[in-house]
Amino acid sequence: MAGGQLPRRIIKETSRLMSEPAPGISAHPSEDNLRYFNVMILGPQQSPYEGGIFKLELFLPEDYPMAAPKVRFLTKIYHPNIDKLGRICLDILKDKWSPALQIRTVLISIQALLSAPNPDDPLAENVARHWKDNEAEAVATAKEWTRMYASQ
Amino acid sequence: MGTPHDCGAYSVERMMEDMYDYDSGYSEGEEEPSSDEAGMDFLDGECTTRTHHAQPTRWLLIDAKKLLQVQEEALASVMAILGCSRSTARSLLMHFRWNTETLFGMMAERGLDDLYRAARITSRSAKTPLAPCDAAELACAACLCDVARPDATQMACGHAFCNDCWRQHLAVQISEGRSRRLVCMGVRCGAVCDEEQVRQLLAGEAALLARYERSLLESYVEDNAMTRWCPSVPHCGNAVRVDGEPHCEPECSCGVRFCFSCTEEPHSPCTCEMWKRWKVKCHDDSETKNWLTANTKACPKCGKPVEKNGGCNLVVCMCGQAFCWLCGESTGREHTWTSISGHSCGRYSEETSARVDEAQRNVKRYTHYHLRREAHMSSQKLEAPVKAKLQASIDKLEKNQSTLKDYSWLSTALEQLFHVRRILGYSYVFAFYMFGNDMFREEVTPAQNALNQNLFEDQQQQLEGEVERLSMMTEMTPDRIMEAEDALRLDVINSTVNIDTRLVRLYELLENDLLGALTLGCHYISPYKGQSQLRSGGGVHGLSTAAVGGSLEFPGLGTGAGPSGDGDPTRPASPPVQAATAAGVARAAARAVPRQTQGLGQGSTGSGHRERAALVPGSPSKRMRHDPR
Ligand SMILES: [Zn+2]
Ligand SMILES: [Zn+2]
Ligand SMILES: [Zn+2]
Ligand SMILES: [Zn+2]
Ligand SMILES: [Zn+2]
Ligand SMILES: [Zn+2]
Ligand SMILES: [Zn+2]
Numbered sequence: 001m002a003g004g005q006l007p008r009r010i011i012k013e014t015s016r017l018m019s020e021p022a023p024g025i026s027a028h029p030s031e032d033n034l035r036y037f038n039v040m041i042l043g044p045q046q047s048p049y050e051g052g053i054f055k056l057e058l059f060l061p062e063d064y065p066m067a068a069p070k071v072r073f074l075t076k077i078y079h080p081n082i083d084k085l086g087r088i089c090l091d092i093l094k095d096k097w098s099p100a101l102q103i104r105t106v107l108i109s110i111q112a113l114l115s116a117p118n119p120d121d122p123l124a125e126n127v128a129r130h131w132k133d134n135e136a137e138a139v140a141t142a143k144e145w146t147r148m149y150a151s152q
Numbered sequence: 153m154g155t156p157h158d159c160g161a162y163s164v165e166r167m168m169e170d171m172y173d174y175d176s177g178y179s180e181g182e183e184e185p186s187s188d189e190a191g192m193d194f195l196d197g198e199c200t201t202r203t204h205h206a207q208p209t210r211w212l213l214i215d216a217k218k219l220l221q222v223q224e225e226a227l228a229s230v231m232a233i234l235g236c237s238r239s240t241a242r243s244l245l246m247h248f249r250w251n252t253e254t255l256f257g258m259m260a261e262r263g264l265d266d267l268y269r270a271a272r273i274t275s276r277s278a279k280t281p282l283a284p285c286d287a288a289e290l291a292c293a294a295c296l297c298d299v300a301r302p303d304a305t306q307m308a309c310g311h312a313f314c315n316d317c318w319r320q321h322l323a324v325q326i327s328e329g330r331s332r333r334l335v336c337m338g339v340r341c342g343a344v345c346d347e348e349q350v351r352q353l354l355a356g357e358a359a360l361l362a363r364y365e366r367s368l369l370e371s372y373v374e375d376n377a378m379t380r381w382c383p384s385v386p387h388c389g390n391a392v393r394v395d396g397e398p399h400c401e402p403e404c405s406c407g408v409r410f411c412f413s414c415t416e417e418p419h420s421p422c423t424c425e426m427w428k429r430w431k432v433k434c435h436d437d438s439e440t441k442n443w444l445t446a447n448t449k450a451c452p453k454c455g456k457p458v459e460k461n462g463g464c465n466l467v468v469c470m471c472g473q474a475f476c477w478l479c480g481e482s483t484g485r486e487h488t489w490t491s492i493s494g495h496s497c498g499r500y501s502e503e504t505s506a507r508v509d510e511a512q513r514n515v516k517r518y519t520h521y522h523l524r525r526e527a528h529m530s531s532q533k534l535e536a537p538v539k540a541k542l543q544a545s546i547d548k549l550e551k552n553q554s555t556l557k558d559y560s561w562l563s564t565a566l567e568q569l570f571h572v573r574r575i576l577g578y579s580y581v582f583a584f585y586m587f588g589n590d591m592f593r594e595e596v597t598p599a600q601n602a603l604n605q606n607l608f609e610d611q612q613q614q615l616e617g618e619v620e621r622l623s624m625m626t627e628m629t630p631d632r633i634m635e636a637e638d639a640l641r642l643d644v645i646n647s648t649v650n651i652d653t654r655l656v657r658l659y660e661l662l663e664n665d666l667l668g669a670l671t672l673g674c675h676y677i678s679p680y681k682g683q684s685q686l687r688s689g690g691g692v693h694g695l696s697t698a699a700v701g702g703s704l705e706f707p708g709l710g711t712g713a714g715p716s717g718d719g720d721p722t723r724p725a726s727p728p729v730q731a732a733t734a735a736g737v738a739r740a741a742a743r744a745v746p747r748q749t750q751g752l753g754q755g756s757t758g759s760g761h762r763e764r765a766a767l768v769p770g771s772p773s774k775r776m777r778h779d780p781r
């Protein structure tokens with residue numbers, strides 16, 4: 001992989017992301033860095049995040065696709081698997097990464113994580129505890145945050 | 153020597169044997185361990201204390217060449233029994249920390265499927281090939297390109313990617329230190345890549361491949377509970393594998409000896425925990441330590457600093473005053489080894505400090521034990537050059553002399569002295585914690601503790617007396633060796649045997665009565681290995697786990713007499729050295745020969761030196777030179 005030259009795979013992925021976007025997801029490369037993507041994910045229906053528009057950043061490291069992309073929430077979100085810096089606890093972004101996965105599959109997985117929070121594998125310890133102790137209240141907080149931070 | 157001890161006779165026999173068969177004319181360097189007997193050249197480090205250690209401890213020195221060999225053996229056995237691939241065998245062995253017994257045990261108990269599941273190995277049957285093998289092209293899911301089939305590789309799990317992608321993937325994994333578990337690129341597959349396929353893919357990348365191979369090789373040591381790298385700095389490249397008790401102090405061929413359990417310096421008879429605490433304590437008290445380790449002591453009479461210039465703890469000032477290096481107390485001019493052995497300064501009296509407060513008491517207590525320890529350590533240091541010089545002259549004498557004499561009695565004594573000094577030194581660390589009413593407060597009543605301490609100190613003191621005696625006797629100039637009288641020779645031998653016996657007893661006390669009586673938690677020390685450990689250097693071949701048989705006899709030696717088997721040890725004018733030695737050797741040889749011809753598997757008693765000597769015709773072994781006509 002030569003330094004400045006963008007691998008064919010990234011070019012292919014990018015054009016496909018633009019031409020056939022996944023529902024509720026948009027990803028656009030930055031103009032000055034084609035490895036950096038501005039991402040937006042719509043809060044899934046029937047989730048506490050419904051109606052919210054969540055901004056993320058996605059970066060493809062030098063080793064991509066042999067190394068996982070780096071993804072982070074830019075919008076504040078109340079979720080047991082996302083910490084206050086927006087870092088996401090998702091196995092395919094870590095040890096379960098496979099070069100056969102793509103930007104699209106990663107973003108769909110993140111969207112799915114919003115529909116199905118997993119407080120048993122928490123990144124945000126206190127949020128996860130809140131979720132387990134009093135789910136209704138935690139969901140209400142998540143809705144409140146969605147309204148406060150993720151609405152246009 | 154006191155009354156015959158049930159195991160004392162054993163020590164004598166063992167020692168006599170070693171004495172005569174020690175020098176077979178082969179230095180360790182010449183005995184390059186060949187790889188003929190795979191995994192058989194365990195060092196002669198068996199445990200001979202006959203206490204609670206039922207299993208003899210053996211260790212195997214693993215150098216770079218050996219590492220490959222022992223690993224191959226383990227891999228081969230798993231591959232043969234399970235009929236699996238090399239990669240699978242390796243993954244299984246890594247999971248079971250290279251312990252084939254646990255591996256096969258689990259297979260017998262739970263079956264192959266469970267075995268694979270436990271090691272997280274995806275067996276092929278669990279997956280169906282994803283890419284049809286007959287297609288001319290493959291759509292690589294990693295680079296999103298169509299590649300010709302020969303430019304792609306399919307792993308056993310069924311996932312196929314183009315070779316460029318595999319190479320990039322492997323490069324990243326290896327550079328991130330994951331060589332030992334290179335997994336498939338497939339989504340949520342996790343199957344371990346086949347080693348041969350990895351090698352093929354990396355054929356053009358020498359550096360990467362070398363790193364991969366090295367990492368696989370090192371796994372044998374690093375993922376292995378019974379193997380440790382030698383802690384030498386800079387690292388000698390060797391590792392040591394232990395079979396049986398992990399509590400032992402193997403010696404690497406680079407000269408470094410270490411505690412296998414904690415890889416610190418050898419510290420028996422204190423436990424790893426005691427040694428850990430002691431080191432922290434010494435570090436904290438480095439100021440005191442500096443002061444304590446000073447090499448001089450003030451003369452009790454004139455106050456001038458006196459330097460210790462030999463291993464013996466009796467020092468004499470220029471003013472003529474003799475005093476004890478240990479306690480600084482003046483002693484009479486007639487301070488001989490007998491009066492030193494009766495000297496009671498090694499005993500720390502609690503009463504004298506009963507009035508000082510707890511904190512001060514602790515400092516004093518620590519100071520006492522530290523001083524005693526340092527005294528032995530400095531004696532050992534001072535004795536080292538003496539020992540080296542003597543050994544050199546012995547070697548020279550043995551080479552040049554026309555009339556042959558046996559000087560192994562002196563070499564053995566010097567070796568013994570070196571080892572016992574260390575043991576004595578660490579025995580003070582042991583005592584500091586054992587009787588300190590701190591580590592074992594919950595388990596030992598004060599009364600019992602006092603009793604234990606008395607028992608221990610009695611033995612320690614007797615041992616110290618004997619050690620000083622031996623130290624004094626061996627403080628001789630090289631030219632004195634030649635005319636060393638028979639009486640002195642016998643004295644040295646007796647003293648050496650005596651020390652061995654006392655050490656065995658001391659360890660019995662420590663292991664069985666002191667540490668063995670504790671109920672909360674387990675406290676292990678590396679056992680005393682007797683005379684056999686003194687020459688357990690590298691390159692010794694032979695399976696020597698069998699204990700020395702009771703049938704071996706040296707008439708008259710059971711009571712600790714010298715090698716002149718028929719002579720009365722108490723009679724000063726014993727037969728001439730030459731004749732006495734020859735008689736003893738003849739007997740030793742008569743016993744040794746049949747065993748040698750029986751070969752290695754026949755429960756031989758001792759070091760491979762002996763076997764080696766017999767197998768090489770015309771070897772200049774002492775036995776032959778001493779042949780009595
Ligand atoms: Zn590819
Ligand atoms: Zn696979
Ligand atoms: Zn070493
Ligand atoms: Zn240790
Ligand atoms: Zn003086
Ligand atoms: Zn002396
Ligand atoms: Zn003294």
